[in-house]
Amino acid sequence: MLGVRYLEKAVFGLDYGQLKLVFHALEERKQVIENAPHLCHALPCMTPCFDWFEVVYYWMGLKMYDLVAGRRLLHFSRYYSAQESVELFPTLARKGKGRSLRGTVVYYDGQMNDSRLNVGLACTAALAGAAVLNHAEVVSFLKDEGTQRIIGARICDNLSGQEFDAYAKVVVNAAGPFCDSVRKMANKDALPMICPSSGVHIVLPDYYSPDGMGLIVPKTKDGRVVFMLPWLGRTIAGTTDSSTSITPLPEPNENEIQFILDAICDYLNIKVRRTDVLSAWSGIRPLAVDPNAKNTESISRDHVVSEEYPGLVTITGGKWTTYRSMAEDAVNAAIKSGKLSPSNECITSNLRLIGGDGWEPSLFTVLAQQYVRMKKSDGGKVVPGVMDTAAAKHLSHAYGTLAERVATIAQNENLGKRLAHGYPYLEAEVAYCARNEYCESAVDFIARRSRLAFLDTDAASHALPRIIEILATEHNWDKSRQKEEMQKAKEFLETFKSSKNAHFHDGKHQ
Numbered sequence: 001m002l003g004v005r006y007l008e009k010a011v012f013g014l015d016y017g018q019l020k021l022v023f024h025a026l027e028e029r030k031q032v033i034e035n036a037p038h039l040c041h042a043l044p045c046m047t048p049c050f051d052w053f054e055v056v057y058y059w060m061g062l063k064m065y066d067l068v069a070g071r072r073l074l075h076f077s078r079y080y081s082a083q084e085s086v087e088l089f090p091t092l093a094r095k096g097k098g099r100s101l102r103g104t105v106v107y108y109d110g111q112m113n114d115s116r117l118n119v120g121l122a123c124t125a126a127l128a129g130a131a132v133l134n135h136a137e138v139v140s141f142l143k144d145e146g147t148q149r150i151i152g153a154r155i156c157d158n159l160s161g162q163e164f165d166a167y168a169k170v171v172v173n174a175a176g177p178f179c180d181s182v183r184k185m186a187n188k189d190a191l192p193m194i195c196p197s198s199g200v201h202i203v204l205p206d207y208y209s210p211d212g213m214g215l216i217v218p219k220t221k222d223g224r225v226v227f228m229l230p231w232l233g234r235t236i237a238g239t240t241d242s243s244t245s246i247t248p249l250p251e252p253n254e255n256e257i258q259f260i261l262d263a264i265c266d267y268l269n270i271k272v273r274r275t276d277v278l279s280a281w282s283g284i285r286p287l288a289v290d291p292n293a294k295n296t297e298s299i300s301r302d303h304v305v306s307e308e309y310p311g312l313v314t315i316t317g318g319k320w321t322t323y324r325s326m327a328e329d330a331v332n333a334a335i336k337s338g339k340l341s342p343s344n345e346c347i348t349s350n351l352r353l354i355g356g357d358g359w360e361p362s363l364f365t366v367l368a369q370q371y372v373r374m375k376k377s378d379g380g381k382v383v384p385g386v387m388d389t390a391a392a393k394h395l396s397h398a399y400g401t402l403a404e405r406v407a408t409i410a411q412n413e414n415l416g417k418r419l420a421h422g423y424p425y426l427e428a429e430v431a432y433c434a435r436n437e438y439c440e441s442a443v444d445f446i447a448r449r450s451r452l453a454f455l456d457t458d459a460a461s462h463a464l465p466r467i468i469e470i471l472a473t474e475h476n477w478d479k480s481r482q483k484e485e486m487q488k489a490k491e492f493l494e495t496f497k498s499s500k501n502a503h504f505h506d507g508k509h510q
Contacts, residue, residue, distance in 0.1 A: 021302050026072040028322045029110045036353040038400035040112040042074040045214040050099040058105040077107035089213055093269040115451050116398050119437050120353045134438050135159050141185055150311030169338035172330050173314040177246050177286040186309040193316055197285040198244035200256040203278045208235040226263040234455050237264050250282040251495045278456040280497040288317030305333045324348050355400020367392040371407040373416025382414050394424035406432045420459035425450050430467050434474035442468050442489040457498040464489050
């Protein structure tokens, strides 16, 4: 989606830098879909046109996108008539702002399950020999007394409260929006590199968009892009782009949620209601500062690698699509900084992530045919349940070739029940993530191993007691730890402004 936006800026602004960014993002997009086929896929995105000029403009623009993509292209873009468009996207409005729909132009972009990709990267690194540690906070840097070069860090284990020293030839600061606070540990006078931008997203029921087709509005009232996409069985809509302060738990404000609802309302033939919002959250984009930029919209999402302090390499900016090449650039800078001698060149462009090697889209049928979900009722009685298509597909896409391990736990350990009504997440996943994916808290599971908190705040809240019960068994938690976990998770969910926990006065979107 952003590739189209950058291409427009590159063409009309005659900006070669933006064009290079588009080429690079398209290359990396193709690569991540190949390296994690279970987590990433191509998604057709529809742009509605309400006059013939828009049809020609977007058709030509997206054909240029096809041309630029070349061998990196997922599928060719094409035009659909108004009738064909409504058949493909039943909730699309035929009339908008007094104008009639003339048709739509559809192009293909990539979509991924970001929480699963993130944990997949950590687990793949661990398999390759990396020492992976989460819930670990850098308290201060260790410096060589003579040269003042950074030679390691003092780290606090936030689970136990214990502190320890870790030594390294080079330290890489990849702390996203928090990278400035890390840089200030090395040099308290360091100037900011981050211009934080807030991006709010909302989740709506699945009937807002058809499965397998997104909607993108390239220009809203204030000139921003708004999208509505099918995502993990629901509909995600966004986004905003405004300056913000850096905080560990950013919250969306009601105006931003209303802005998104207003924007999509103009293009749909159904009533858009605030009460339909299942979850709403705000994320912080760590945009690299350009001193000449007037606003966050004009800042490029390209990444910056720098070593302002000896032994500390900082990487910031960029975006999810280009994560792999960002890591390659950071490691190359670290090799140079530490005068290291690697035995080979970077190999990650063709490295399958855990669960991706040998994965086939038909894997879910094996799960459905060969496994049952053994469910323990409230009375303690164990009853067999079918491994239905929804659960099998979810496991296949979330865990790839390792899905059978989760299905085995569901079958052999009586953990086959769903965690939340209407969602495919199984109790077995909590146990699996605790044993194999560094899942150390309830929030880890609802936000970082699954996306339940982001999909449906209320469903996540209802699932918490059982999630904590399973984690307590896995990690030997006492009653006070369980109570603490519940408290922390409830506080975390309070930052998600769904219709259930938001304080709003519903005017337009009732």
